[in-house]
Amino acid sequence: MKATKFDKFIILLFFLGTLLSFNVKSYFGDSGTTAFVYKNGELVYTIDLNSYKEYTLEVPDGAVKIAVIDGKLYMRESPCPLKICMMSSPIFRAGDSIICVPNRIVIKVKGEASEELDSITR
Amino acid sequence: MDLKKRNNLILITAAVAIFLLTMIDSISIKKFTRSEMMMDTLVEISVFGMGKDKKKLENAIDSAFTEIDRIEKLMSRFIVTSEIAEINASDSDEIYISSETAYILQNSQVISDLTGGAFDVTLAELMELWGFTGDSPSVPDKSAIERLMKHTGNEKYSVSGIDTIYRVKLEDPEVKIDLGGIAKGYAIKRAAEVLKESGVKSAMVDAGGDIVVIGNKKGKPFNVGIKSPDGEGIIGVIGAEDIAIVTSGDYERFFIEGGVKYHHIIDPATGYPARKCKSVTIIADDALVADALSTAVFVMGAEAGIQLVDGLDEVEAMIIDSDDEAHFSQNAHKYIKLKEKE
Structure with missing residues (x-):
């Protein structure tokens, strides 16, 4: 059996595809900056920080409101007593987070950041 | 090459590619x-x-x-069944504790000594007074702070033990323990x-x-x-x-x-x-x-x-x-x- 040019092309295509699938995954798998909103440990929103939008989460004492403006995520309203989550700076870098303990809400930014931070000590 | 042989070649190549993909995935x-x-x-x-x-x-x-x-x-004082909550609620001035809680309390005293008292696990009542653990914190009266300050200080408790039997002795019955400044560190260390x-x-x-x-x-x-x-x-x-x-x-x-x-x-x-x-x-x-x-x-x-x-x-x-x-x-x-x- 002698392989034709077409056969060789197909074989090469398979192997290149196999190898490239890993490079594509490792280089682009986490690209973009995205905020993940968890309530009671469950993921409730995945937010593209390049969008302009307001999100509402119902909590026992009312509603928590989150807004994305100019690539940053703000905690706009929360019925929690100390309002520490609302006083937090807006988040936008991978590793940034806002945590509202009374309402058990966690917002984390993940993605490919310029500084490639694994976490932030605070 | 006839069509059947070509199809077989493509199938074999695909199988090898899938195998390689799985192998690389498992070792990456x-x-x-x-x-x-x-x-x-x-x-x-x-x-x-x-x-x-x-x-x-x-x-x-x-x-x-x-x-x-x-x-x-x-170790959380907010969990009523914890050893720290039991110490804080106890009428007795001597309470049996686990070797682990004894270890944390002893380390707290070492760090307190090292820092001239800047680290203190006896501020639970003061934290309550300021309301940092509640819903409505506010600046307390000076007199209330002064009253509670009489019941703080790492010298207000002592830990003793032989083998696996440990006890904490409260020198002041009104002292209340809060391990908030050290237990989280211990927990992530143990994790x-x-x-x-x-x-x-x-x-x-x-x-x-x-x-x-x-x-x-x-x-x-x-x-x-x-x-x-x-x-x-x-x-x-x-x-x-x-x-x-x-x-x-x-x-x-x-x-x-x-x-x-x-x-x-x-x-x-x-x-x-x-x-x-x-x-x-x-x-x-x-x-x-x-x-x-x-x-x-x-x-x-x-x-x-x-x-x-x-x-x-x-x-x-x-x-x-x-x-x-x-x-x-x-x-x-x-x-x-x-x-x-x-």
Whole structure:
């Protein structure tokens, strides 16, 4: 059996595809900056920080409101007593987070950041 | 070549490609992460390992979370069945405790002695008075603070024990214990130990910014940003490998009254929030030490804090004082790379 040019092309295509699938995954798998909103440990929103939008989460004492403006995520309203989550700076870098303990809400930014931070000590 | 042979060749090539894909996937380094709300914060455990070890690594993460949960149930004063809640509620002046709680209380006294009393686990009543643990914090009456200050101080309790029988003796029946400044460090230290015992070589345990790092990440140190005490973003990055990092800041839990910010790090000498620092980051090989020292150095201030840290092995510090000036221990620059101002 002698392989034709077409056969060789197909074989090469398979192997290149196999190898490239890993490079594509490792280089682009986490690209973009995205905020993940968890309530009671469950993921409730995945937010593209390049969008302009307001999100509402119902909590026992009312509603928590989150807004994305100019690539940053703000905690706009929360019925929690100390309002520490609302006083937090807006988040936008991978590793940034806002945590509202009374309402058990966690917002984390993940993605490919310029500084490639694994976490932030605070 | 006829059509049948060509089809066979394509099928074989596809099978080999799929096999290679599966092989590479199983030996490539992957990140396995899980988060849970524990100890009044978000705890995130990330483990790096080969895809083929997925089950083992996920079990290790489960075990680490179970360990944190166990320690919280043992040492949180807010859990009525914990040993600390039992000590605080007891009418007796001598209470039997586990060797683990004894270990933490003894370490608390050592760190208290080392820091001239700046670290103090007997401030539970004061924290209640300020309302930092409740819904409506406010500045208390001076007289109420002075009254409670009579029942604080690490000399107000003693720990004794032989073999596995340990007791805490309260010298003052009104003293109340709060391990909030040290137990979280111990919990993440133990979680990291559990991960190591399970064979994990690369991981990060992050409890609301109190961090323990095991090994490195794909041959490079983990990058841990240091939050700016004022406003957005970070002020520097720590290259972390097999170390613990804990920060105490005046921005994590606070309220504003009469235009003045009151935060939750109380100076044991005054009963009021400590005013010398905005943030203190401690890098140490032991998370328990890092946790307790971050609070103590915050109270002590930059000058005394740096002097203390420079006298200790395996401990480094970065302090932002109340005038926004950064202070570093002798070898802190080995770990910390400051971010250039934008």
